[in-house]
Amino acid sequence: MTLKNKSNCILSVCFVALSVLFLNTVLCDEPSKLQRKLTATLNPGCGDLCENNAAITLMHIAATSDTDTIHYVWDFTGKPTILVALTSKQTEFHINWKELMRREPGSVRFTDAPQYTFMAIINRIFQYNDADDRAMLDEGTNAFVYDPHNFTWNRSLLWSNEEDVMMAINAGDDFLFKLNAYSTKDHGLDFPHLLHTSNSTQIDIVFNNITNRFVNPRFAIELLFVVSEQAVVGSEFEVTKRKTLDDEHTPGIFEIVDVLSPGAFTFSAGGYIEYRPVSYTHPERDVATSTETRQSQPVSIQSPSAVLQTTLAYALYGTKLDSFLVQGMNVSFGVSEDGFYRKTNYTTMTFQVGYGMPPNEELSAFVLLVAGIGIGIPLVVLIVSTIYICARKLRNRDRFQQQRL
Numbered sequence: 076m077t078l079k080n081k082s083n084c085i086l087s088v089c090f091v092a093l094s095v096l097f098l099n100t101v102l103c104d105e106p107s108k109l110q111r112k113l114t115a116t117l118n119p120g121c122g123d124l125c126e127n128n129a130a131i132t133l134m135h136i137a138a139t140s141d142t143d144t145i146h147y148v149w150d151f152t153g154k155p156t157i158l159v160a161l162t163s164k165q166t167e168f169h170i171n172w173k174e175l176m177r178r179e180p181g182s183v184r185f186t187d188a189p190q191y192t193f194m195a196i197i198n199r200i201f202q203y204n205d206a207d208d209r210a211m212l213d214e215g216t217n218a219f220v221y222d223p224h225n226f227t228w229n230r231s232l233l234w235s236n237e238e239d240v241m242m243a244i245n246a247g248d249d250f251l252f253k254l255n256a257y258s259t260k261d262h263g264l265d266f267p268h269l270l271h272t273s274n275s276t277q278i279d280i281v282f283n284n285i286t287n288r289f290v291n292p293r294f295a296i297e298l299l300f301v302v303s304e305q306a307v308v309g310s311e312f313e314v315t316k317r318k319t320l321d322d323e324h325t326p327g328i329f330e331i332v333d334v335l336s337p338g339a340f341t342f343s344a345g346g347y348i349e350y351r352p353v354s355y356t357h358p359e360r361d362v363a364t365s366t367e368t369r370q371s372q373p374v375s376i377q378s379p380s381a382v383l384q385t386t387l388a389y390a391l392y393g394t395k396l397d398s399f400l401v402q403g404m405n406v407s408f409g410v411s412e413d414g415f416y417r418k419t420n421y422t423t424m425t426f427q428v429g430y431g432m433p434p435n436e437e438l439s440a441f442v443l444l445v446a447g448i449g450i451g452i453p454l455v456v457l458i459v460s461t462i463y464i465c466a467r468k469l470r471n472r473d474r475f476q477q478q479r480l
């Protein structure tokens with residue numbers, strides 16, 4: 076009888092103690108440390124061809140960990156392309172520049188075949204007339220198409236060290252791009268403060284003061300995704316929406332959109348695009364100057380090697396592209412009744428391209444403090460009172476038994 080009671084008490088104390096431990100591990104995460112070392116090279120191996128030519132921009136970043144290297148390439152020599160490639164640690168990236176300028180297959184290569192590659196391509200930009208204020212780019216909508224292959228690029232900023240790489244590049248004053256690569260897990264500096272890791276690179280685009288071509292203009296962007304996963308029937312990119320617990324980092328926005336390759340959502344080993352469905356309509360980004368974004372369902376691209384002729388994807392893979400999974404989707408900026416693009420002539424998009432799985436938002440110190448007070452105090456009271464009651468019961472029982480003896 077006594078033994079049973081004792082073990083009951085011990086059990087309940089153990090249970091409470093375990094809960095505390097569990098909460099601790101859930102709520103407290105070790106601070107972010109350097110995950111990869113970055114080495115950035117502008118136009119690697121280009122030499123004379125790129126001297127005094129600010130229009131040629133191909134940025135290569137090797138992000139090296141203890142075991143492997145993730146290569147990021149920001150290519151603006153053709154249609155803007157972001158390459159993420161996972162390779163062995165020693166693998167190098169080589170370019171034959173004369174051949175690349177002719178977009179010859181094999182003009183860019185890795186010294187060892189990558190374990191995985193993922194490319195995101197900005198294929199087209201649309202300015203369309205949103206006659207019914209639906210904020211959707213439908214087939215047949217009256218639209219003006221910008222081919223980013225024809226843009227004249229002007230690099231305005233380049234900055235790199237082992238921990239961060241940043242580049243700003245513009246097409247006239249119309250399309251302003253900002254790209255980042257990182258060595259640690261953290262939130263981005265600017266709104267929407269996306270959470271990045273060393274496995275991802277960030278692209279921020281501003282549609283700045285672009286001449287309106289329609290009465291009710293809106294913008295949309297067509298993104299194409301190329302993964303080194305075989306195209307098989309039923310394999311498709313998947314758009315998932317995650318809810319976050321708090322909107323501390325992106326006020327007003329509780330949602331994260333993930334576009335995952337089949338490899339990413341089945342084995343956590345694939346390519347992904349991630350963004351918050353928010354677009355800012357003023358250089359001073361804030362919840363008051365924001366609107367929404369909408370994406371279409373990813374669809375397969377027919378004869379990829381023909382469509383991708385003017386991209387890094389073709390320079391790397393050539394006609395092999397036709398066996399790869401290549402899909403695309405449109406992202407449109409704005410929401411009904413937000414006044415269209417013409418209201419401010421400014422709109423933005425920020426997204427991440429990465430390998431593996433998009434990182435989970437963790438609770439911040441402030442939320443932890445609040446949660447800590449809310450959960451911690453009742454827990455402490457619970458433990459103390461459990462121990463107290465148990466101890467008293469046991470003591471009473473012991474005394475009672477002693478009296479009987």
Ligand SMILES: *[C@@H]1O[C@H](CO)[C@@H](O)[C@H](O)[C@H]1NC(C)=O
Binds near residue numbers: 212213214374402
């Ligand atoms: C994007 O929208 C345009 C215009 O409606 C359409 O022709 C194109 O097929 C769309 N792209 C994708 C990948 O859905």
Ligand SMILES: *[C@@H]1O[C@H](CO)[C@@H](O)[C@H](O)[C@H]1NC(C)=O
Binds near residue numbers: 222224385
């Ligand atoms: C833009 O580039 C495409 C090829 O990508 C070409 O067919 C077209 O003529 C170019 N348009 C302009 C206005 O230069």
Ligand SMILES: *[C@@H]1O[C@H](CO)[C@@H](O)[C@H](O)[C@H]1NC(C)=O
Binds near residue numbers: 229230231247
């Ligand atoms: C490129 O941008 C810089 C400033 O960002 C500007 O001074 C320069 O005139 C631009 N060059 C061209 C060709 O547009």
Ligand SMILES: *[C@@H]1O[C@H](CO)[C@@H](O)[C@H](O)[C@H]1NC(C)=O
Binds near residue numbers: 284286
């Ligand atoms: C926007 O462009 C127009 C010309 O199209 C120019 O007059 C105006 O100053 C520009 N506004 C800003 C804020 O850059």
Ligand SMILES: *[C@@H]1O[C@H](CO)[C@@H](O)[C@H](O)[C@H]1NC(C)=O
Binds near residue numbers: 418
């Ligand atoms: C946006 O640009 C158009 C011309 O392209 C101009 O008519 C309109 O007034 C501009 N809107 C604002 C808010 O500046």
Ligand SMILES: *[C@@H]1O[C@H](CO)[C@@H](O)[C@H](O)[C@H]1NC(C)=O
Binds near residue numbers: 140274343430431
């Ligand atoms: C980051 O990439 C490495 C490969 O080097 C992979 O093992 C890891 O799972 C990735 N991290 C995430 C969060 O997906």
